Amino acid sequence: MAAAASQPRVMVLPLPAQGHVIPLMELSHRLVEHGFEIDFVNTEFNHGRVLGALAEKGAVPGGLHMLSIPDGLGPADDHTDIGALVKGLPTAMSGRLEEMIRSRKTKWMVADVSMSWALPLATAAGVRVALFCTYSAAAFKLRMNLPKLIEDGVLDENGNVMRHERVQLMPPVNAAEIPWVSLGSTPERRRTNIQNVLKTNRLMPLAETIICNTFMEMEPDALALLPNALSLGPLVATTSRPAGHFLPQDLACLTWLDRHAPGSVVYVAFGSSGVLDATRFQELADGLALSGRPFLWVVRPNFTTGVEEDWFDVFKRRVDGTGLVVGWAPQQRVLSHPSVACFVSHCGWNSTMEAMLHGVPFLCWPYFADQFCNQSYVCNVWGTGVKLCRDERGVVTKEEIESKIARLLGEDEIKARAATWKHKACASITKGGSSYQNLLKLVNLLREQ
Structure with a gap:
């Protein structure tokens, strides 16, 4: 559909991380289908990675304009270090972003909540803003409650846990598992995380709405506490179109899956940023072998440290x-494949939504950020998975992996609940569903000048 002259040009600004680019890319595709011109702004480093991973010609549709801005890091710096990036992005991007807004006559911006520093810049330029939440509605509400948790003495302003207790939100999590606490690998980074949240929380009123990659039936309690939120999820790309991946996908694994019986394969993938040390990696490998089940394991570059190549x-x-190891998989097509029985996952929100959409049960292995909240949802609220427990060293042992795979694949009730949630997720995005209706509300809002 050609863009009408009266329709605004929408700029989309993701945090430069895989799990943030993918859902915003899918939202951009849906807006293009409604006739909008979308300016999708990546950092130069990620711009090259996304285009490099789009193997097929014509993968970027008309109406979607891929733009880029320097991230402020040098050629020798680690452009995947999100902590370093977040600290320098406002300074590095602000001037160029403002120029881009004015030159492209931007009327609306959809800004990743993790890029909230751009809100004052956008509103000063006369741009209306919709915030995009890349994690659950519950995690967003938890973010907004951080000042109260500090006031109540659960945390201090440096992100240190003062009272080790269960935080009774939806779903409940331990204080040490609060996303901006668990994300801090050092005291300084933890302090930076908390201070950044406290600072950017004050900017949230500049946004006119919050777009959430969830659906009403999935998080009714959390969404009820966010009156200006529009739940549009699951924002999952169709298997026939690109989703903004940074790495080329190994399509040969689909042929391998075709050779296996329905509900027989254990799929293992830990997202784009987490790292396992040698001990945890080797325990995972041995646990998969011990299970005796066929498995497809995604081991991306730099996924582990200290493992000898010979080993x-x-x-x-x-x-x-029995097992197949690949560098990166077409996760949508894998999870929708009939041979897949379960998903050993870090419980990132995108992976959680994708598995729910396809009715795949979880084995949960979170290690930072909102992943613990998502595990609590999966195991304690939705009942679609089982938690992998760590030993006294903090290691998930091969025996634990073998045992939990056997338990999960024998739990018919979990499989039934996963199938029920698949039906609800699919219904939400079809015509008349809750997310479908909210997408139309967003489209109408973005058409306002």
């Missing part, structure tokens, strides 16, 4: 015929 080569030869 891993021996492991792959040992499981040849």
